[in-house]
Amino acid sequence: MAEAFKNLAWDDFRLIKAVADAKGLPAAAAAMGVNHSTVFRRLKQIEEALGAVLFERHRTGYALTPAGEEMVALANRLDEEITAVGRKLAGREPAPSGELRVTTPDSLLIHLLMPMLATFRERYPEVRLDMVLSNQALNLSKRDADVAVRATDNPPENLVGRRVARIAWALYGRAADFPAPGEVSPEELDAHNWVSLGDSLGSLKTVKFVQENVAPEKVAYKINSVLGLAEAVEAGIGIGHIPCFIGDARPSLVRLGPANDDYAADLWLLTHPDLRHSPRVRAFLDFLGGEIARHRRFIEGQTGLQEMTEGGAVTA
Template sequence: MDAKAQNWDDLRYFLAVAKTGSLSGAARRLGVNHSTVFRRIGAFETELGVRLFERLPSGYLLTQAGEEMREGALRVEDEIASLSRKVTGQDLRLSGMIRVTTLDMLAFGLLPRHLANFRTVYPGIEVELIVGNVTLNLNRREADIALRVGNAPPETLVGRRVGQLVFAIYGSENYLAGKGGTGLEQHDWIGFDTEHAALTRRFSAFLPSAQPLLRTNSIAAAIAATKAGLGLAPLPCGLADLETDLVRVAALPEDFTLDLWLLTHEDLRQTARIRAFLDFMAKELAKEASVLEGRSSSDATRTGWKDDLC
C-alpha cells in the first residue's frame, strides 16, 4: 500500500463498506447506487494491488489488509472531521445545510410541525433529517445535531435536556373490546428488542410473566401494531395520546421514562445555523412538556440542562 491510498474519496467508500458490511448499506450511507460502490471498491483494490474484502454470501468481510487499512482510514476520518468541525464552527451565516439525526418515533410524531415552523423563521437553512435507531457519530460529522433519548448522553457532546418521555400502557379500542376485565398478565403484548434494552428491562421488572408475541426495534412500529389490535404495549404518552383509537390502559412506574436530549459537538456550538436550530428547537420542545409527560399543561415544569451552550 503506497501513497496512492491517501485518496480520501476512496477511503470514504472503503469505510462505508467496512462499517455496513455490504454494498447496499454503503450505498445508502453515501447516497449513491449499488453499482457505484461496487465499481469504486474494485478500482481501489486494483490500484492498491491488494484485496481489502472477502466477498461472502452474508456480506463483505475485511481481510487482514482491510483491517489494517480500516485503522488508518478511521484516523484520517477523525482528522478530517475535526478540521471540518473547527472550520464550520466559525461560520456566522444563517444559511446552509444542517444534518439532524433522530429516532423514527420522534421524526414521525414530534418533529415535523416544529421543522415547518423553523423553516418559516429561517428560510435560508436547509435541514437534512436522518431517521433511524442506529446512533450516528457526531464526532465524525455523520450528523451535526442529534435529538436522542436516554438518561446518560455522551460526555463529548453538549446540549440540553429538552423534555422527558413518560410511558404508559396502551391498547386499541377494538382489541380492548374483546378482552373485558382481563388482568394485564393475560393480555397479548408488543415489546421491544435489544436496541431498546432499557425499556425491555424495566418492563420485565414491572410484569415478569408477560411474553411479547411481537418484538420490534421501532417504537413507531409498536404504535402501529397496537393500533392494529395485536395487543397492549408500553408506549410514550406524548405520541400514543395523539392517536384517537388508542386507549391508555394503565400507568407504569415512575422510572419508566426517558430523557430527551438535543445535542451537538462542542466545536459546532457557535456555528450560527446550528445554534439557531438548537435554540429554536429547545424553546419549541419545552412547550411540549405536558404532552410528552402525558399530563395537563397546568402541571408543566421546566426541563433541565446538561450545558447552557453559552
C-alpha cells in the first residue's frame, strides 16, 4: 500500500473525506462540484490502487472500513497541515492586498458597517472584501473567514481580537403613536401589539422578556433576524426591542424606555492567531476598530442621530 500512496493526489484524499462525511456519493459529488459518476469512478480507481476497500456499501449509505478510517484520519491531518501553512503564508504578506473574507450578521452589515467598509476600500483598494453574512460561528481555523465581526459576550477561546463597543438595546415604537414617549405607562404598552425575535433565538433576554411578559396573542410579528425588527416597528406592526444604533438612526422611531444593559452585547473584532499579523487583516482590524471607536457612544445608546451623522457615517 505504501507504494500506491505515491500515485494519490490531495484531491483523492479530499474525495475520500467527502464520501465519508456525506455517507454517500451524490452528496459528496455535490460538495466537490463534480458529477456522481466521476466520484464513483475515481473512488474505484483509488481502492484498486491501494488494494483495499475503503467503504462498505449499505442500503443506508457508505460506511468506512478500518482501512477507510485510516485514510480519513490521514486526510484530516493533511487538511489541517495545508490549512496551517496557508494561514502562516497569509500572515507574511508584504502589504495590505488580496482577498479578505469577513463574516458578520446582516444587521451589523446593513445598519452599521457598510459605510465603514466603503471607506476602508477607498483607503486600501488592493484589498478585496468577501462578505459572509451569518449569525453562526464560522471556523476561522479552517479559513471559512479571516475576520469575524460579532455581537457576543463569549467570543471563542481559539480566536484573538478586541472588544470595541457594547451594543445597547431599548424598547422602541413609532413616534406617531407615542407623542410623549417619556410618559408612556405600562398599561399603554400592554395595549399595543409587539414584534420580537423568533423562538429559535429564545436564549436572548429580549426574547425571554416577551415570552414571559407579553400575552401570545399580542405578539403580532416574529422574525429570526435582527435586520427586520426596526422595519416592523416602523411599519406600525408593533413595539419591540431593537439595538439603539438601529432605532436611534430612524427619526420615525422613539425610545419607550431607557437602554437596558441586561440586553446589551459586546461587539468584537476577531481573527485567528496565525492571521493577526497579516497586513490585510491587521489593516482591517485597526481601521474598523478606529471607525467603531468614533461612533462608540452612538452604538452604546448614549447619543442620538445627529452625532452619528456628523461623525461621517451614513445611517439607515
